[in-house]
Amino acid sequence: MYEEDRPDQFLLLTEGRVRVWRTSTGGTAMTVHMLGPGTMPGCVAALRQMPYPATVTALTDIRALSWPADKMRQLIAAHPELASNFLQMIAERNEEMLQRLHEVSTLPVAQRVARALLRLAADGAPGEGGVQVALSRQDLAELTATTLHSVSRLVSRWERAGIVAAGRKRVRILDAERLETEGETAE
Amino acid sequence: MYEEDRPDQFLLLTEGRVRVWRTSTGGTAMTVHMLGPGTMPGCVAALRQMPYPATVTALTDIRALSWPADKMRQLIAAHPELASNFLQMIAERNEEMLQRLHEVSTLPVAQRVARALLRLAADGAPGEGGVQVALSRQDLAELTATTLHSVSRLVSRWERAGIVAAGRKRVRILDAERLETEGETAE
DNA sequence: AACGCGGTTTGACGCGCGTCAAAGAAGCAT
DNA sequence: ATGCTTCTTTGACGCGCGTCAAACCGCGTT
Numbered sequence: 415m416y417e418e419d420r421p422d423q424f425l426l427l428t429e430g431r432v433r434v435w436r437t438s439t440g441g442t443a444m445t446v447h448m449l450g451p452g453t454m455p456g457c458v459a460a461l462r463q464m465p466y467p468a469t470v471t472a473l474t475d476i477r478a479l480s481w482p483a484d485k486m487r488q489l490i491a492a493h494p495e496l497a498s499n500f501l502q503m504i505a506e507r508n509e510e511m512l513q514r515l516h517e518v519s520t521l522p523v524a525q526r527v528a529r530a531l532l533r534l535a536a537d538g539a540p541g542e543g544g545v546q547v548a549l550s551r552q553d554l555a556e557l558t559a560t561t562l563h564s565v566s567r568l569v570s571r572w573e574r575a576g577i578v579a580a581g582r583k584r585v586r587i588l589d590a591e592r593l594e595t596e597g598e599t600a601e
Numbered sequence: 602m603y604e605e606d607r608p609d610q611f612l613l614l615t616e617g618r619v620r621v622w623r624t625s626t627g628g629t630a631m632t633v634h635m636l637g638p639g640t641m642p643g644c645v646a647a648l649r650q651m652p653y654p655a656t657v658t659a660l661t662d663i664r665a666l667s668w669p670a671d672k673m674r675q676l677i678a679a680h681p682e683l684a685s686n687f688l689q690m691i692a693e694r695n696e697e698m699l700q701r702l703h704e705v706s707t708l709p710v711a712q713r714v715a716r717a718l719l720r721l722a723a724d725g726a727p728g729e730g731g732v733q734v735a736l737s738r739q740d741l742a743e744l745t746a747t748t749l750h751s752v753s754r755l756v757s758r759w760e761r762a763g764i765v766a767a768g769r770k771r772v773r774i775l776d777a778e779r780l781e782t783e784g785e786t787a788e
Numbered sequence: 789a790a791c792g793c794g795g796t797t798t799g800a801c802g803c804g805c806g807t808c809a810a811a812g813a814a815g816c817a818t
Numbered sequence: 819a820t821g822c823t824t825c826t827t828t829g830a831c832g833c834g835c836g837t838c839a840a841a842c843c844g845c846g847t848t
Binding site: 436438442444446458461462464467468490491494497498500501502504505507508509511512514515516518519520559 | 678687696705746
């Protein structure tokens, strides 16, 4: 599913995770959000019958249900409650973006990365001995509007402090509480 | 209409302009967007029956129509097309925020301010001899996630270059084309 | 085991832009 | 006019963080 393409179907992700991202004319990429099972990537565009505003790529193997777009529209017309569900969904994304916007505008990098990790951990696999976040430094950087270098430095620092355990393409959060306060105390 | 409040009515702005903004726990304010006639401030929150995620204040004298929230919900249930209109509206805001997010993450201050001015001009009063944007430097700063000092410097520079005409609480765009390229050439 | 590739780490350096500080203008009230 | 307030301009300075550069490390391949 690509930016600019026109949607002809609805998707409901049942397994796996995807990354929604965008590139600018300048070539810099930014990740809009990560979506997991139960979400409907591209549903806004499909409802509006407009081109996608972003690109979606899979992070893992995925499985999804799909309907033809026009069938879905018929369904909605027949069952008004459905429309209200969609509204809820979009409004939630809206709220999320609002928050991201605010963070990017006002918070220093350390806090942004810390929050991103915590947010990802929230709906990630709560593995044994700390929650695992399976993303590369580069991915984290695009998600927080910074560079992989800065992320790397931060993660290293936090590892030395015993707050996280770093690995190749993954970060395990050991001490969520301290991670939360990391940003503020960084002054 | 304030952040955290619960909505009990729908508004349709018919005259004037309002500013939608948010404050963080740290006290820093950021403007989410400006809305003009024909828009419905707070409609998302009213639909969701959730607290407002932001505060709305008037920039000018305003006039608006209002309905009780529950009546509106009945209306939507009775006329499914209405729901789809709302979807369109929210999706548009979504798209706008997506763009803002991208800009804030990747563009230097000069470009952000330039674009903000152009966007404001697009739906502003196309006055005589250039389009007028009636906002203080501070307002522009909050809208572009920067400081009034930076905005002031930029506007001064552009004025010296003959691109805009500055005034107290207003900026008049004289040469939109050059303003567009300002950001890029700043390297 | 040797190789290579993508990912990560770390340092050095510099610049954009925010912060601090202070002096103008423009508008309003008395 | 004379203040007073709010908005704006301009300078000096410094720091956060991006950029450039180079080494290092897992991990799959042959």
